Amino acid sequence: MDGRALNDSTQASAGHTSTARRLSPEARAAILTLVGGALALAGLILLAGESPARVLTLMLREGFLTLNGLGAAATRAIPLCLIALGLAASFRAGIYNIGADGQLAVGTAVAVACAGSVAGLPFGTGIALLLIAAMLGGAAWGAVAGLLKVRFGANEIVTTIMLNYIAANVIGWLVRGPIQEPMRMFPRTARLPEILRLPILFEGTRISAGLIVALLAVVILWFLLTRTRYGFSLAVMGLNSSAARFSGLSRGRLTGGVLALSGAMAGLAGIVEVLGLHGRLQEGFAPGFGITAITVALLARLNPLLIPVAALGLGGLYVGSAAVARDTAVPFPLVSIIEAAVIFGFLLISVLRRKA
Amino acid sequence: MISGPILALDGVSKSYGDVLAIDDVSLNIAVGEVFALIGENGAGKSTIVKMMSGEIAPSRGTIRVLGEKVAFSSPRDALARGISVVHQHYALVPDFTVAENFALGTAPLGRLDRSALNRRIRTLAASVGVEIDPDALVGSLDVAGQQKIEILKALAREPRFLILDEPAAVLSPEDADRLFLAIERIRRQGISVVLVTHRLADVFRICDRVAVMRMGRLVVEGDVTNFAPEDLISLMMTGERGAALPSQPCARAATATAARGDTPVLQVRDLELHRANGSVAVRSMSFDLAAGEILAVAGVEGNGQTELVRSIAGLERQACGSIGFSALEGELSSHSPQALRQAGLAHVPEDRIHDGIVLTQSLAENLLLGHLHHPAFVRKGVIRRDSVVRQTTQVIQDYGIRTTGPMQPIGRLSGGNQQKLVLAREFMNDPCLLLAAHPSRGLDIRTSALVQGLLIEHRDRGAAILLVSADLDEIWAIADRVIVLSDTRMHGPVPIHETTRQEVGAWMAGH
Ligand SMILES: Nc1ncnc2c1ncn2[C@@H]1O[C@H](COP(=O)(O)OP(=O)(O)OP(=O)(O)O)[C@@H](O)[C@H]1O
Ligand SMILES: [Mg+2]
Numbered sequence: 001m002d003g004r005a006l007n008d009s010t011q012a013s014a015g016h017t018s019t020a021r022r023l024s025p026e027a028r029a030a031i032l033t034l035v036g037g038a039l040a041l042a043g044l045i046l047l048a049g050e051s052p053a054r055v056l057t058l059m060l061r062e063g064f065l066t067l068n069g070l071g072a073a074a075t076r077a078i079p080l081c082l083i084a085l086g087l088a089a090s091f092r093a094g095i096y097n098i099g100a101d102g103q104l105a106v107g108t109a110v111a112v113a114c115a116g117s118v119a120g121l122p123f124g125t126g127i128a129l130l131l132i133a134a135m136l137g138g139a140a141w142g143a144v145a146g147l148l149k150v151r152f153g154a155n156e157i158v159t160t161i162m163l164n165y166i167a168a169n170v171i172g173w174l175v176r177g178p179i180q181e182p183m184r185m186f187p188r189t190a191r192l193p194e195i196l197r198l199p200i201l202f203e204g205t206r207i208s209a210g211l212i213v214a215l216l217a218v219v220i221l222w223f224l225l226t227r228t229r230y231g232f233s234l235a236v237m238g239l240n241s242s243a244a245r246f247s248g249l250s251r252g253r254l255t256g257g258v259l260a261l262s263g264a265m266a267g268l269a270g271i272v273e274v275l276g277l278h279g280r281l282q283e284g285f286a287p288g289f290g291i292t293a294i295t296v297a298l299l300a301r302l303n304p305l306l307i308p309v310a311a312l313g314l315g316g317l318y319v320g321s322a323a324v325a326r327d328t329a330v331p332f333p334l335v336s337i338i339e340a341a342v343i344f345g346f347l348l349i350s351v352l353r354r355k356a
Numbered sequence: 357m358i359s360g361p362i363l364a365l366d367g368v369s370k371s372y373g374d375v376l377a378i379d380d381v382s383l384n385i386a387v388g389e390v391f392a393l394i395g396e397n398g399a400g401k402s403t404i405v406k407m408m409s410g411e412i413a414p415s416r417g418t419i420r421v422l423g424e425k426v427a428f429s430s431p432r433d434a435l436a437r438g439i440s441v442v443h444q445h446y447a448l449v450p451d452f453t454v455a456e457n458f459a460l461g462t463a464p465l466g467r468l469d470r471s472a473l474n475r476r477i478r479t480l481a482a483s484v485g486v487e488i489d490p491d492a493l494v495g496s497l498d499v500a501g502q503q504k505i506e507i508l509k510a511l512a513r514e515p516r517f518l519i520l521d522e523p524a525a526v527l528s529p530e531d532a533d534r535l536f537l538a539i540e541r542i543r544r545q546g547i548s549v550v551l552v553t554h555r556l557a558d559v560f561r562i563c564d565r566v567a568v569m570r571m572g573r574l575v576v577e578g579d580v581t582n583f584a585p586e587d588l589i590s591l592m593m594t595g596e597r598g599a600a601l602p603s604q605p606c607a608r609a610a611t612a613t614a615a616r617g618d619t620p621v622l623q624v625r626d627l628e629l630h631r632a633n634g635s636v637a638v639r640s641m642s643f644d645l646a647a648g649e650i651l652a653v654a655g656v657e658g659n660g661q662t663e664l665v666r667s668i669a670g671l672e673r674q675a676c677g678s679i680g681f682s683a684l685e686g687e688l689s690s691h692s693p694q695a696l697r698q699a700g701l702a703h704v705p706e707d708r709i710h711d712g713i714v715l716t717q718s719l720a721e722n723l724l725l726g727h728l729h730h731p732a733f734v735r736k737g738v739i740r741r742d743s744v745v746r747q748t749t750q751v752i753q754d755y756g757i758r759t760t761g762p763m764q765p766i767g768r769l770s771g772g773n774q775q776k777l778v779l780a781r782e783f784m785n786d787p788c789l790l791l792a793a794h795p796s797r798g799l800d801i802r803t804s805a806l807v808q809g810l811l812i813e814h815r816d817r818g819a820a821i822l823l824v825s826a827d828l829d830e831i832w833a834i835a836d837r838v839i840v841l842s843d844t845r846m847h848g849p850v851p852i853h854e855t856t857r858q859e860v861g862a863w864m865a866g867h
Contacts, residue, residue, distance in 0.1 A: 229737050230737060232724065232728070236714055236725060239714045239717065240715070242710055243710075243712060246705055246711045247725045248692070248696070248697040248728075
């Protein structure tokens with residue numbers, strides 16, 4: 001009962017002239033854009049004094065083809081995957097949550113603030129409680145946007161972006177004030193006790209048990225979104241909100257609920273990042289993850305089972321880009337452009353495949 | 357002077373994957389003729405229309421316009437050759453005004469001259485004899501209003517060839533009359549018209565020639581005068597002339613059925629209905645609806661029918677008056693639509709595509725949509741897929757839905773077949789209160805009879821049925837009592853056998 005999957009197949013055949021030989025005007029325009037973009041990009045790389053071929057191979061090799069690179073990509077993929085799962089739920093419902101960054105920050109801060117009181121508990125219990133605390137915190141921040149939408153009809157795109165700024169500033173103040181490390185050197189908290197850390201799974205990498213959390217979340221969200229009444233109701237609301245209302249679904253409750261759900265997933269991503277990787281909350285520990293996760297969710301076409309794959313892909317791109325910025329004369333902003341071009345190319349290919 | 361057909365299909369076929377929707381059809385449409393295209397639901401009428409108008413391309417065969425072979429790659433190409441179409445499912449932008457929808461696709465780039473546009477729409481509407489407010493939001497109009505706009509839009513393009521896919525299905529008899537007069541007029545100007553319809557009366561009234569489709573094939577084509585209505589019915593159903601037809605629907609069961617109880621299922625008191633734009637649709641209405649009866653709501657559309665049904669379904673709250681539903685305590689408006697449904701209310705909405713189904717979802721999912729709390733379909737929050745699919749397969753059989761199977765997206769079904777699924781869904785689980793807004797709209801003769809039979813069956817079982825219909829034949833065939841909404845007033849209710857069509861017609865006209 002995967003509404004989204006059906007959606008895709010419908011669009012495939014609903015195109016005007018679905019002749020295999022002739023490309024539709026949109027496809028032609030997309031290809032032209034892509035070719036033009038690639039040429040412009042090659043020109044820019046040449047201007048920066050590098051060979052485009054070398055840059056591209058370096059990027060792909062470092063991101064995907066070395067064991068180190070792959071490990072780093074997976075590390076980066078864990079939070080992206082968790083956030084994207086929540087976003088997929090909300091996008092399926094037609095609710096555009098752009099506020100994962102804020103929800104992540106609030107959830108993590110709530111959990112880290114609780115860390116002191118759970119440190120004495122046996123191993124595992126404390127971690128579990130922190131994961132739950134982060135989810136509750138993120139859910140609450142998401143629910144604020146939900147409440148604004150349901151009560152006042154405020155557009156969630158606007159409110160979630162606004163709430164991102166509020167969250168970022170509150171966190172900035174917290175790590176410089178109430179929960180700052182005792183040394184008061186950097187905007188960050190003290191290191192969390194070892195008993196609260198997620199163990200590393202593979203020797204020599206930084207991949208923590210957060211990987212297990214993420215994979216569990218994939219299975220749970222997949223089941224929730226494709227096999228349950230709740231997931232079905234979300235899909236119906238996203239596809240035809242009027243029909244949802246006529247069939248008795250409460251759009252207000254679904255909207256508030258799904259914003260809380262995606263907030264919870266963002267909070268979970270944040271605390272997993274802290275407990276598994278950094279060991280403390282520091283400012284900017286998850287830069288732009290909420291936005292990258294949107295790309296992940298869209299690349300996976302909101303399919304929970306594809307989200308880990310897309311997350312790994314973007315994680316690899318990030319690692320590869322870092323290598324490019326480190327080893328060549330290509331500056332980092334240009335690397336972001338290359339990244340965008342690769343994603344765009346991928347999307348284009350998948351659109352063309354569906355047209356055919 | 358042009359000779360030969362303005363539009364010709366030559367051995368045209370269309371397949372969707374394994375489905376052969378159109379199988380080797382050849383048709384010629386002459387200049388200045390009104391050509392009827394008829395057939396049962398799913399026969400392929402809309403598919404032919406879409407190929408003529410450039411929306412889809414034939415898989416095989418050729419289309420010629422004035423003798424010249426064409427390969428439309430979009431509706432724009434067809435439009436450039438003077439082919440204008442009114443689709444069965446409208447393509448209007450709900451958040452735009454009527455005028456803005458008019459401008460869409462036709463206005464030149466640059467600033468929109470609104471006053472000129474409004475003037476043009478008013479003249480056009482007046483020439484056809486309908487009333488339209490260019491500044492009204494399309495989303496606030498009912499289906500009949502939207503249909504009128506689509507028709508005016510098509511006329512505004514000054515086509516040489518006009519295609520209308522079931523245009524009259526949603527119109528009131530008066531508006532349908534006006535439409536037919538307009539067709540007469542443009543025919544005299546040498547414009548050809550293709551009319552898709554399920555109403556044989558329309559065929560005999562304004563069409564010169566008729567083509568009968570059945571299961572994707574052209575059964576017969578000829579002058580209307582060569583056929584009697586029974587011939588056409590027989591050809592549509594069986595592909596042959598003079599086949600024995602199934603007996604006419606529902607020889608009206610005895611009106612006073614045993615199931616009819618005395619306690620009303622629905623009690624409406626002093627209800628004041630407001631339209632979306634705030635104007636008063638009905639000042640005050642009161643009636644009871646008992647178990648085991650069909651109460652028809654007649655009247656020109658837009659006189660409060662939509663608002664009445666929505667209020668009873670719990671989708672709209674009215675400022676004044678009260679509604680009571682025997683299955684639930686207290687005011688109906690204090691319950692959620694969900695609670696109402698669970699208490700046994702079912703609702704066939706008037707706007708199927710917009711409110712009734714999710715086009716991209718499968719038949720099975722659309723069936724599930726109305727029954728998300730039914731233990732056979734959902735247990736502990738988990739959907740029981742097998743059981744939903746099994747039930748859908750059953751429904752497909754019972755209602756004769758033309759589909760490749762329960763997992764086909766419902767948007768790929770013909771309009772009538774979509775409607776059958778909605779009806780099946782709402783009839784399931786024996787509702788005690790059924791709100792049916794134009795239930796047989798867009799259905800072929802056979803299926804209309806099936807639906808009317810079902811309504812009677814459920815009434816006799818003891819359901820209370822509120823039937824909104826613009827079709828007096830239907831009302832007279834199955835309703836027990838009738839009320840008429842017109843000019844902010846409610847007339848009736850009166851038992852059908854105590855009134856006449858003349859009286860009801862006069863009420864509808866506001867006398
Ligand atoms: N996109 C599609 N994919 C698969 N099958 C399709 C598609 N569009 C139409 N069909 C099939 O083609 C057949 C003809 O459909 P069409 O809409 O032309 O019927 P129709 O004669 O207009 O019926 P109605 O009176 O119900 O509107 C149907 O069986 C339908 O299921
Ligand atoms: Mg049709």
